[in-house]
Amino acid sequence: FKVASAPYVDRTQGHDDANDDHRRKEFTLRVLGKLKERGVHAVRVFRLHLHSMDVENTGTVLARTFEGALAHMGVRLKEVEFERLIELFTVPGDDRTVDYVKFLSFGVGNWSRQREESVTEAFEVLGQQCPGGMLHAEVLGRLFRPAALTPALVPDMVEHESAHEFLTQWSDSNLAPDGIIRWNDFQDYYMDISLSFDSDQQFCAFVCASWGIDADDWLAKKVFRKYTDPDNADCLVFSDFLKMLDELDPTMSKEEAKAWYDAIDDDSSGEVSLGEFLSSKVLKVKRLFDEFDTGKTRIANKATMLKILTSLNDSITEEDAEAVYAYADSDHSGEVAFCEFLENNLLKLLQIFDEFDRHRRRSCNLTDIKRLFSKLDPYLGDLEVNAIYKAIDIDGSGEISFVEFCESNILRAKALFDKYDTTRSRTLTQFMLRQLLTELDGTLKESEMDVIYHLVADPNDGKVHFSGFLNPNVVKLKILFDRYDQDRSRNLDRNEFRCMLRDVFKSCNDEEIEQLVGILCPADGASDVSFTTYFKRFKEISRQHDLIHLAKRRASREKAKARGLTWNG
DSSP states (O other): OOTTTTTTOOOSSSSOHHHHHHHHHHHHHHHHHHHHOOTHHHHHHHHHHHHHHHOOOEEEEEHHHHHHHHHTTTOEEEEEEEEHHHHEEEEEEEEEEEEHHHHHHTTTTOHHHHHHHHHHHHHHHHTTSSGGOOOHHHHEEEEEGGGSSTTTTTTTTOOOGHHHHHHHTTOGGGTTTTTTTOHHHHHHHHHHHHGGGGSSHHHHHHHHOOOOOOOOHHHHHHHHHHBTTTTTTTTHHHHHHHHHHHHOOOOOOOHHHHHHHHHOOOOOOOOEHHHHHHHHHHHHHHHHHOOOOOTTSSEEHHHHHHHHHHHHHHOOOOOHHHHHHHOOTTOOOEEHHHHHHHHHHHHHHHHHHHHHHHHTSSOHHHHHHHHHHHHOOTOEEEEHHHHHHHOOOOOOOSSSHHHHHHTTTTHHHHHHHHHHOOTTTSSHHHHHHHHHHHHHHHHHHHHHHHHHHHSSSOOOTTEEEEHHHHTTHHHHHHHHHHHTTTSSSSEEEEEHHHHHHHOOOOTTOOOHHHHHHHHOOOOTOOEEEHHHHHTHHHHHHHHHHHHHHHHHHHHHHHHHHHOOOOOOO
């Protein structure tokens, strides 16, 4: 064998005396433990130093040379320790020569399957960034994350020198002539540093942090591929998906499993691809639910839910998290179950947050929304996207925030519409709308459904078009009405009605809200607003809001003109 490319060849087997093997391992770990105190790379430097002196590539060096290499690393052997080295590791028939490969072999006892799998994943991920999948040293230097190599791992290292510290471990001796890093060389680096990590978890976390690999994604890929067909390693059908979930958590109910599958199968193809599975982050969501849900109920209250959301993405602000929680808690119970999390499209909502977060202003305009929804549903036309944007941008500002996006319930509304639009014609018949509304709220009366139908239906053909369903956004209106109808009487008093309208039209001031309230609750008239009346006369309220908004724009234009300014609102 070639020592330089296979330093950890197992020479620990086949010895006559098992007790000697135990003594060899004990001695090796004690010596390497002293090297470990010098930093995570000390064992590697020591090994490469021995290789450089092993000019004939035999895996052996003179005992005094071995002792000198240790002294060079700041580790001095006592005379009794040197004698023990001679006793345990010299070559048969030559008491001056030490088999250093045997010595190193006894020091890699903590190298586990899990550690090797994490290193294999890193090698594959890096290889994907290189032509032909051949890992090159230039890519290694470019993609390494210096923050992973902390002063705790390399004592006395200045933090900004971590990249240099890592790159010095890759010299011409462990690179192919063309700069290619072979698997054996890559693996050797991690076997060298393995002793510095007491647990598999710490080691794998370091490997993932070094290359920006999401540990949850790595685990998800590993679990996913265990159940795929070898001929189609990137897709799982529903039956195999259930087997995978059963291994992950045998206590998971069929309802939760179905919700999980539906939440991931974005294109409703009947299969879940590896890309869909990884992008959903669903394993991470479940892990966080299990971590924070101490009662093992798979139900999170508001405080727990906010912790889960901020753990999923540290860019999420408190306001963003509150908006996601309010979206998830559609029944206003104060709790969100794991199943509810999946059914309410929160996985997709969190992916959308990433789109908002990419913009410095943390908001999106119409162009951004078109680009976003073209990814979510490539079959949406401009008319439908404009309807979506209008349903979110209630104040007509031309910009929508992530909070506005959540509050619009647009994802929930679109998912409901798509479910019953089986012909993908972007229209629903009255019968289909009734089915949709029954799913939204099984307690709705026939008269209430009729009122909603007449609010959103096209008077020319009697059908409910996608744009009409969103403007006005009946799903949002219904959810807000229920939020303030706490006694479930289907009636709001004047104060509840005012509070609800403030949530519908957030850009209006108190005086303007009073004008809107007065349409259905004049000061000298009725003090309550029924569900039916609200939906029957909502267009009057919406028209008055548009007039108020138009008057404000006109006033702003006149004010700018009086000052000699150009108004672009």
